[in-house]
Amino acid sequence: MDKIVVVASRLAVLRRIRQYVVDTFDGGEASVWMLHGDVPIEKRKERIDQFNGGAGGLRVCLLISNLAVGINLVGANHVILLAPAYNPAVDKQAAARCHRGGQLKPCYVYRLLATGSIDETIVMRQLRKGGLCDILVDGKLPPLHSPDCDLLFKLDEP
Numbered sequence: 001m002d003k004i005v006v007v008a009s010r011l012a013v014l015r016r017i018r019q020y021v022v023d024t025f026d027g028g029e030a031s032v033w034m035l036h037g038d039v040p041i042e043k044r045k046e047r048i049d050q051f052n053g054g055a056g057g058l059r060v061c062l063l064i065s066n067l068a069v070g071i072n073l074v075g076a077n078h079v080i081l082l083a084p085a086y087n088p089a090v091d092k093q094a095a096a097r098c099h100r101g102g103q104l105k106p107c108y109v110y111r112l113l114a115t116g117s118i119d120e121t122i123v124m125r126q127l128r129k130g131g132l133c134d135i136l137v138d139g140k141l142p143p144l145h146s147p148d149c150d151l152l153f154k155l156d157e158p
Helices: 010-023 041-052 088-095 118-138 147-153
Strands: 004-006 032-035 059-064 078-081 108-112
Touching: 004 010, 010 032, 010 059, 032 041, 041 059, 078 088, 088 118
Parallel strands: 004 059, 004 078, 032 059, 078 108
Antiparallel strands: none
16 A cells, blocks of 8 residues: 655644544544654654554655654655745655655655645746756756746846
8 A cells, every 4th residue: 555745844734634634534543643843753763663664554644844854754655745845955855755765666746736826936946946956067058048047147136
């Protein structure tokens, strides 16, 4: 059975998703794990081990994005990212929680956002930042018609 990690920046959102999963899929407490700042470190390790190990029905781990660094959730093969961060590295770190050494299944990353929202603007900026980073690392200039090229030569008026 597939296992899912949902990453969000707000605890209230994770609590609502948890309640939805429990109510809709009859998962009960055992199939939904929450990892956030109020969970003691010893409990986090225990919950991670429970989530990664064993088989069973639907298993969902709800993770607050601030904790997404250094946690290995290789039992999961689906990551759902809510509320993108301005820094693209934060989202990459969150997605890398299940796409690591030891992962035996293909991994899928889903990014949910609403068209016309601030989330869409943030994701577009992440993509542009990634393109600019590639230019600096690879030493290649983008084609003249590229939006990244426009960013290189744009002068903001004071």
